[in-house]
Amino acid sequence: METLPRETVVDVLENRLREEILTGRYPAGDYLPTERRLAERYGVNRTTLKHAYGRLLQAGLLETRHGVGTKVRDYLRLGGADLLPMLVRHSPDWTGEIFEVRRSVGALIAERAAARAGRKHHEELRALLAAVRAAEGGDAVQLADIEVHRALARATGNRVYVLLTNTLFHAYLPVRSALVRPFTDPEAAHDRLAPVVEAVVAGERDAARAAAESYLTATERIMLEELA
Numbered sequence: 414m415e416t417l418p419r420e421t422v423v424d425v426l427e428n429r430l431r432e433e434i435l436t437g438r439y440p441a442g443d444y445l446p447t448e449r450r451l452a453e454r455y456g457v458n459r460t461t462l463k464h465a466y467g468r469l470l471q472a473g474l475l476e477t478r479h480g481v482g483t484k485v486r487d488y489l490r491l492g493g494a495d496l497l498p499m500l501v502r503h504s505p506d507w508t509g510e511i512f513e514v515r516r517s518v519g520a521l522i523a524e525r526a527a528a529r530a531g532r533k534h535h536e537e538l539r540a541l542l543a544a545v546r547a548a549e550g551g552d553a554v555q556l557a558d559i560e561v562h563r564a565l566a567r568a569t570g571n572r573v574y575v576l577l578t579n580t581l582f583h584a585y586l587p588v589r590s591a592l593v594r595p596f597t598d599p600e601a602a603h604d605r606l607a608p609v610v611e612a613v614v615a616g617e618r619d620a621a622r623a624a625a626e627s628y629l630t631a632t633e634r635i636m637l638e639e640l641a
Contacts, residue, residue, distance in 0.1 A: 422457060422461050423461055423464045423465050423468075426455055426457055426461060426462065426465040427465040427468045427469060429455065430465055430469060431469060431472070431474065431499070431503070432503065434469070434474050434475075434485055435474075435500070435503045435504070439485045440485060441485050441486065441487040441488070441489075441490075442484070442485065442487060443484070443485050444481070444482040444483065444484050444485075445475075445482065445483045445484070445485065447482070448462055448463070448483075466483060472496065472499060473486060473488055473491075473492045473493070473495070473496055474486055474488055494577075494580045494584070495580070497511065497580065497583070497584035498583055498584055498586055498587055501584060501585060501587045501588060502587045505588065505640060507584075508585060508588060508637075508640065509637065511581060511584045511585055512633045512636075512637065514581065515581050515629060515633070516626065516629045516630065516633065518574075518577055518578075518581065519562070519625050519626075519628075519629045520622045520625045520626045520629065521574075521622070522562075522565050522566050522569055522574050522578065522625070523565060523609055523612070523613060523621040523622055523624065523625035524618045524619075524621050524622040524625075525569040525570075525571065525574070526565045526566075526568035526569050526613045526621065527612060527613045527615075527616055527617055527618045527620075527621035527622075528616070528618050529568065529569055529570050530568035530569075530613055530614070530616075531568075534564070534567070534568035535613075535614045537564050537567075537568075538561065538564050538565070538568065538610045538613060538614060539610065539614065541557070541560050541561045541564050542561055542603065542606060542607060542610045543603075544557045544560070545557040545558050545561065545599060545602055545603045545606060546599050546600060546602075546603035547599070548599055549599070551593040551594070551596045551597040552590075552593060552596075554596035554597070554599050554602050555589070555592075555593055555595075555596040558596060558602055558606060559582055561606060561609075561610065562578055562582075563575070563578055563579070565578075565609070565613065566578040568613065588640065591639060591640055592636040592639060592640070593639075594635050594636065594638075594639045595631075595632045595635040595636060605628050605631060605632065606628055608620075608624040608627070608628070609621060609624040609625050609628055611624075612624045
């Protein structure tokens with residue numbers, strides 16, 4: 414029997430405050446009401462409120478100024494890509510924007526990988542592509558597919574591409590189970606991705622970019638249809 418996580422009062426309060434920040438009840442730049450007033454409003458003690466604040470501070474939605482108060486942070490101006498998983502959970506509208514970046518960055522990575530990958534990268538890519546075909550079940554195929562993209566990023570020799578690839582996958586992690594349809598058929602998933610790997614291994618930059626654009630566009634269409 415699977416044990417499901419149980420929400421604590423801190424979890425509930427954190428979610429409530431996050432939603433109210435992201436929906437604009439507490440706009441960026443404004444100070445939150447005093448801890449005493451908020452604790453009374455939500456029917457919690459101040460210790461619980463402080464724990465929820467701590468999580469939102471770590472998430473980058475709040476900042477505290479000693480002796481002044483707790484301010485809502487302008488996350489669109491000051492935040493980083495690490496906020497994306499939280500924003501996707503809040504609103505699926507972010508998913509389309511993530512896919513737009515996925516297309517452009519993914520095509521660029523494939524082109525760079527074709528220009529820079531060495532023999533070890535080629536061997537790794539072939540092995541990981543074979544693992545896509547051998548995987549069983551949509552979830553396993555999806556994870557195997559992701560590893561090919563991580564390897565493509567590593568093959569560029571640019572660690573920033575590696576981190577960007579990780580960030581994009583983490584960004585749609587909250588809705589990953591709803592994006593599994595392109596991966597339910599291992600053979601089809603393999604065949605969609607194979608032209609990218611083949612072009613990279615052959616060192617054909619233009620072909621790698623075109624193959625990646627085709628792959629990313631096709632899988633994006635299927636995944637967004639599933640979300641809709």
